Amino acid sequence: MAQDGDSLSGVAGRYASALYDLATENHAADDVAAALDRFKTLLDGSDDLKRMVKSPVFSAKEQLDALEPVLNKGQISGIAANFIRLVAAKRRLFVISDMIAAYRRLHDKAKGLVRADVTIAAALKPDHEAALRETLAGVTGGKTIDLKVTTDPSIIGGLIVKIGSRMVDASVRTKLNSIRTRMKEVG
Numbered sequence: 001m002a003q004d005g006d007s008l009s010g011v012a013g014r015y016a017s018a019l020y021d022l023a024t025e026n027h028a029a030d031d032v033a034a035a036l037d038r039f040k041t042l043l044d045g046s047d048d049l050k051r052m053v054k055s056p057v058f059s060a061k062e063q064l065d066a067l068e069p070v071l072n073k074g075q076i077s078g079i080a081a082n083f084i085r086l087v088a089a090k091r092r093l094f095v096i097s098d099m100i101a102a103y104r105r106l107h108d109k110a111k112g113l114v115r116a117d118v119t120i121a122a123a124l125k126p127d128h129e130a131a132l133r134e135t136l137a138g139v140t141g142g143k144t145i146d147l148k149v150t151t152d153p154s155i156i157g158g159l160i161v162k163i164g165s166r167m168v169d170a171s172v173r174t175k176l177n178s179i180r181t182r183m184k185e186v187g
Helices: 010-025 029-044 047-054 060-073 078-089 093-111 126-139 172-186
Strands: 113-120 144-151 158-163 166-171
Touching: 010 029, 010 078, 010 093, 029 047, 029 060, 029 078, 029 093, 047 060, 047 093, 060 078, 078 093, 093 113, 113 126, 126 144, 126 158, 158 172, 166 172
Parallel strands: 113 144
Antiparallel strands: 113 158, 158 166
């Protein structure tokens, strides 16, 4: 059975682990990951769908009936669609986002992929992005880096890097705030 320490504890971890094992046995782990990503995109883009997923006032049958057009729209079928239906039938749909995230962690780990979120003040030049990717690969033991770069001028300069549960904030904004705090302590 697939395990990933504490990150797979609880209901979401158990469901994701079972799904990953089933998908792997059927040589469909990539297809299931893509289908779950499509469902997550649909979920994130619809307040009505979020409300239906999170609200306990909808019965399992009402949730299942409401899911069919969503699954059709997202072209979600096979193992992923059956999994989403099972989660709805078991009245666990409110945890589907966590299940998808846990599945993604299992899938990424199996592929040797690490997701890194980087926030910078201004757009990176291609050679700087390549150097950043190379540096992050070195930090993660040579794993493949899936780099998501976000631009936020409010950090003034530097960068903020998030890899899994680790975060390094080397932004100018944070350094200035730190200096400001130390100066208040002195004065």
